[in-house]
Amino acid sequence: VRARRRPPGSKAELLRLWAAGEARPFYGALCPRCQAPTDYGRWRALPAGPRLRVAYEAAWxxxxxPFFIAPAHGVPRFDEGFLQYGFNRISQACELHVAGFRFAVLDGAFVTHRGLKEPGRFHRSREAELSQNRRRFQGAAGSVGHLWDYSSREAPEENGRLPVRYA
Structure with missing residues (x-):
């Protein structure tokens, strides 16, 4: 949501802001692929219901x-070694996927961020942080199998490396 706007209080209000160009999916202009599985077109078309419900599942x-809600216990912990930009959420989402967790999109739930992320509007050290986080993620993708040895899911192929399979 643009910084000058107050956060919307309902999905209907968010959709009005979106239609007016005052809101958009997080990183929508920078990395559309990073949120593509959420399928915002499908989410936008869902009618608002009286209660929050699971609308559909999204394959990781x-x-x-993804932005997700999970219990405090029983899920892989977030790796706090990642710096501010890049691969921080994807590392935990990858581990959740490999561990067998499923992702569900809720029909009326949303999270907002004050200000739209725009290309060229990051601090100077962003690229260095991104590079360091990429190396950390590549190492993590090859090491999560020992934690979830019952899973048949894979970590992603990264930069030509073969995916790691856990069986």
Whole structure:
């Protein structure tokens, strides 16, 4: 949501802001692939119901960085070693996927961020952080199997490396 706007209080209000160009999916202009599995077109078309419900499941695929709600216990912990930009959410989402978790999109739920992310509007050290996080993620993708040895799912192929299979 643009910084000058107050956060919307309902899905209907969010959709009005979106239609007016005052809101959009997070990183919508920078990395559309990072949110593609959410299928915002499908989500937008869902009628608002009186209660929050699971609308559909979304299959995880690289480089999806879903925003999710999970219990405090029983899920892979977030790796706090990732710096501010890049591969921070994807690392945990990948591990959730490999561990067998499923992702569900809720019909009326949303999270907002004040200000739209725009190309060229990041701090100077962003590229260095992104590079360091990419190396950390590539290492993590090859090491999650020992934690979830019962899973037949794969970590993503990254930069020509073969995917890691856990069986």
């Amino acid at each position: 695929r690289d480089p999806w960085e």
